[in-house]
Amino acid sequence: MRLFDTHCHLNDEAYQGDLPAVLTRAREAGVVRMLVVGYDLPSSERALRLAETEAEIYAAVGIHPHEAVSVTPAVLRRLEELLTHPKAVALGEIGLDYYYDHSPRLQQQEVFRQQLALAKQTGKPVVIHVREAHAPLLAVLKAEGGLYRGVLHCFSGSKEMAREYLDLNLHLAVGGPVTFKNARKLPEVIKAIPPDRLLLETDAPYLTPHPWRGKRNEPAYLTAVANRVGAVLGLEPAEVAALTWKNGAACFGLPPDP
Ligand SMILES: [Zn+2]
Ligand SMILES: [Zn+2]
Numbered sequence: 001m002r003l004f005d006t007h008c009h010l011n012d013e014a015y016q017g018d019l020p021a022v023l024t025r026a027r028e029a030g031v032v033r034m035l036v037v038g039y040d041l042p043s044s045e046r047a048l049r050l051a052e053t054e055a056e057i058y059a060a061v062g063i064h065p066h067e068a069v070s071v072t073p074a075v076l077r078r079l080e081e082l083l084t085h086p087k088a089v090a091l092g093e094i095g096l097d098y099y100y101d102h103s104p105r106l107q108q109q110e111v112f113r114q115q116l117a118l119a120k121q122t123g124k125p126v127v128i129h130v131r132e133a134h135a136p137l138l139a140v141l142k143a144e145g146g147l148y149r150g151v152l153h154c155f156s157g158s159k160e161m162a163r164e165y166l167d168l169n170l171h172l173a174v175g176g177p178v179t180f181k182n183a184r185k186l187p188e189v190i191k192a193i194p195p196d197r198l199l200l201e202t203d204a205p206y207l208t209p210h211p212w213r214g215k216r217n218e219p220a221y222l223t224a225v226a227n228r229v230g231a232v233l234g235l236e237p238a239e240v241a242a243l244t245w246k247n248g249a250a251c252f253g254l255p256p257d258p
Helices: 019-028 041-053 065-070 073-082 105-122 134-144 159-167 186-192 219-233 237-252
Strands: 003-008 031-037 057-061 088-097 126-131 150-152 171-174 198-200
Touching (some): 003 198, 019 219, 186 219, 198 219, 219 237
Parallel strands (some): 003 031, 088 126, 150 171
C-alpha cells in the first residue's frame, strides 16, 4: 500500500528536531509521497530545500491568507522565481481565512487574486485554504473565470458547497477531522464526492487524527484517515490508497509511480 499525503507542513519548526525519524515512520506506514506546503516565502523555500533532498517530497509555494498583509510586488516576483523550480509543483496555500482575520479581508482577496493569476500564468495547480469564507472565496474563483486544476484542502463544508468546488474542477482533500467522533456530516459529504476527485491529507502538524489526537500530527498518521475514509465508502484501505494516489498524481501532474 502506498499513500500520498497531499498537504503537510514538514517545513514547520515543529519538525526541527526529528525530521529524519518522522520521514522513516512515514515510509514505514506506506506514506511514500508528500506535498510539503508553504505559507510564506521562508516556509516555501524550506519546502523546496526538503524536496531537493528527499525524492518522495514535492513542494507547493505560496502565501497563506494570514500573511497577505506582508505581500509586496517583490514578494510576488520572488514567488514567481520559486515556481520555476522543477519540484515546485503547485501554488499554495492560498485563499481566504475570515476566522482568524490575521490580514485585512480586502487584502486577503487581492493577494488571493494575484496568486490565482500567477497560477494561470505558470500553469501550476493551486492548493486552496478557506475558513469561514466559502461565499467570498467562490466569488473570487468565479470572477477570475474558468476551471481550475488544484485542491480545496481539508474540506469540511456541506454537500452543496462541495458541488460548487467540484463544478470549478477542483479536487477535495479530506484530513484528520473525518476521524473525529463529532464529524457527523462529513461521511455523507465524502460519499457525495466523485471517486476521481478525492484526495487525502494530514495538514501535519495540525489536525491530528484519532487516536493520536492531542499529539503533534505527522504524515505516518495518514493511515488513520485512509482507514476511516475506507469505512465510509465501503472500500479496503488499500483501495482508498490506490485511488487517492492516482488522483493526487493527476491533480499535481506527478509521475504515476514513486
Ligand atoms: Zn490551510
Ligand atoms: Zn496547511
